[in-house]
Amino acid sequence: MTTPAPAPAQASTEESPFDPHDFPQELREEQRRDAELYAELQALQARLPWSREPHDGWPEVEERGRASKGRAPSPGWKPDDAAAYDRLWEELRGATAAVQTHEWWGICERQGVKGADLYAARQALKHAPGAVPLAREDVAQTA
Incomplete structure (x- = not known):
């Protein structure tokens, strides 16, 4: 007894459906740049005094049983900082604008991706491969 040969695969004349999460490489790179600039700005802010201009600060105050934290004096920022x-x-404003106004979002809308689905696609970009400066897997590999 012989086994029948499998049927030949039929060529599909239909295109695959539009995937709003199939981000173009250029958009991924722009998102990565945006994230890198944000991280750089956060790192700079973490080392700067709390006030850009010199400020005397204020003492901690307790009023009606509630304590309001005080602030130590701030020397202000150096001109270079x-x-x-x-x-x-x-640069961060420019990078963010490039991501937010990228033509991909218009293509998504023309393909019928709107509302919560478009929002989900924009959020997914922040975690897409190539759009994240450093993933946890990268840290594990280098450790």
Whole structure:
């Protein structure tokens, strides 16, 4: 007894459905740049004094049984730090605008991706391969 040969695969004339999470490489790179600038700005802010301008601060106050935390005096930022902060903010605004106004989102809308689905696609971009500066797997590999 012989086994029948499998039927030949039929060529599909239909295109695969549109995937709003199939982000173009350029958009992934722009998102990565945006994330890198954000991280750089956060790192700079973490080492700067709390006030850009010199400030005397204020003492901790307890009023009606509630304590309001005080602030130590701030020497203000050095001119180089202020310039770096302003430059990073400007670059971050530009990178964010490039991601938010990328033509991919218009293509998604023309393909019928709107509302919560478009929001989900925008959020998914932040975790897409190539759009994240450093993934946990990268840390594990280098450790």
